[in-house]
Amino acid sequence: MAKILVVDDDSEMLQLVSASLTDEGHTVTSVSDGIAALIAAGGTDFDAAAIDVMLPEMTGFEICRRLRQSGNDFPIILVTARDAVDDRIFGLDSGADDYLTKPFSLAELNARLRAQLRRQAAPSASAPVLEAGDLQLDTTTVRARVAGRVVAFSVKEFSLLRFLVASAPEIRSRTDILAEVWGSPEHFDPTIVDQYISYVRKKLSAAGSVVSIATVRGVGYRADVPAPA
The missing domain is CATH 1.10.10.10 (Winged helix-like DNA-binding domain superfamily/Winged helix DNA-binding domain)
Structure with missing residues (x-):
C-alpha cells in the first residue's frame, strides 16, 4: 500500500511497529538511528514516516528538520514519551505532521498513518x-x-x-x-x-x-x- 520509514533505537519496539505496519500491507524500512534514516530517505520515495524522538546522537526533531530541508514532504509522525505542550510545539515546528505519545497502541499508530496518507492523497481544492x-x-x-x-x-x-x-x-x-x-x-x-x-x-x-x-x-x-x- 505505502512505503513507510520507521526509526527507533529500541529494537523490540522497532520490530513490533514494523511488523504491525507490514501486516497492514505496507512496505516498511526500519532503521535505528538518524544517519541511517537520512540515507534511507535519500534513496527511497517514502509515503510516510514514524520517528522516535529520543534517539542517540541525532534526535527525531533533528531528523525531521533535515528531511524537510532536503525537500522530503511526506507525512511524519513523531513518537515520544515527552508529552508537554512545548515539546509538541517544538516537534511540529520541526516539520512533523502529528505527534504520538508513549505508551500508545499499534492500532492507533496505524490509524494516524492512514489519516495522514489520506490527507496526502486528497486533491487540493485551493489554487497553487x-x-x-x-x-x-x-x-x-x-x-x-x-x-x-x-x-x-x-x-x-x-x-x-x-x-x-x-x-x-x-x-x-x-x-x-x-x-x-x-x-x-x-x-x-x-x-x-x-x-x-x-x-x-x-x-x-x-x-x-x-x-x-x-x-x-x-x-x-x-x-x-x-x-x-
Missing part, C-alpha cells in the same frame, strides 16, 4: 497560489510573500495562514483548524492553535502586511483582508 491583499501564498513551494518579499513561515504556520486566508471572511473554530492543519483534533490540546496564531500574527505584523488575524471570542479566528482599493 493564493493571493489576499499584499499576501501571496504559494502552496506548491510552501512559500509566503508580503508585498513581494519572502517571509519565513514553518510548514504548520503556513498551513494555518493558508486555511484562514482561503476561508476569509468565514470564522474558523479551533476544532476546524486542528482538523485541517493537524489532521486530528482529538489528539492535540486546542491551545496549540492559540500559540500558532500568535506566531503567525507576529510574522505578519513584522512584515508590515495589511492582512491580519482577528479573534472572535467564543467562536474562533478569522483572516481580515482589506478590500481592493
Whole structure:
C-alpha cells in the first residue's frame, strides 16, 4: 500500500511497529538511528514516516528538520514519551505532521498513518497560489510573500495562514483548524492553535502586511483582508 520509514533505537519496539505496519500491507524500512534514516530517505520515495524522538546522537526533531530541508514532504509522525505542550510545539515546528505519545497502541499508530496518507492523497481544492491583499501564498513551494518579499513561515504556520486566508471572511473554530492543519483534533490540546496564531500574527505584523488575524471570542479566528482599493 505505502512505503513507510520507521526509526527507533529500541529494537523490540522497532520490530513490533514494523511488523504491525507490514501486516497492514505496507512496505516498511526500519532503521535505528538518524544517519541511517537520512540515507534511507535519500534513496527511497517514502509515503510516510514514524520517528522516535529520543534517539542517540541525532534526535527525531533533528531528523525531521533535515528531511524537510532536503525537500522530503511526506507525512511524519513523531513518537515520544515527552508529552508537554512545548515539546509538541517544538516537534511540529520541526516539520512533523502529528505527534504520538508513549505508551500508545499499534492500532492507533496505524490509524494516524492512514489519516495522514489520506490527507496526502486528497486533491487540493485551493489554487497553487493564493493571493489576499499584499499576501501571496504559494502552496506548491510552501512559500509566503508580503508585498513581494519572502517571509519565513514553518510548514504548520503556513498551513494555518493558508486555511484562514482561503476561508476569509468565514470564522474558523479551533476544532476546524486542528482538523485541517493537524489532521486530528482529538489528539492535540486546542491551545496549540492559540500559540500558532500568535506566531503567525507576529510574522505578519513584522512584515508590515495589511492582512491580519482577528479573534472572535467564543467562536474562533478569522483572516481580515482589506478590500481592493
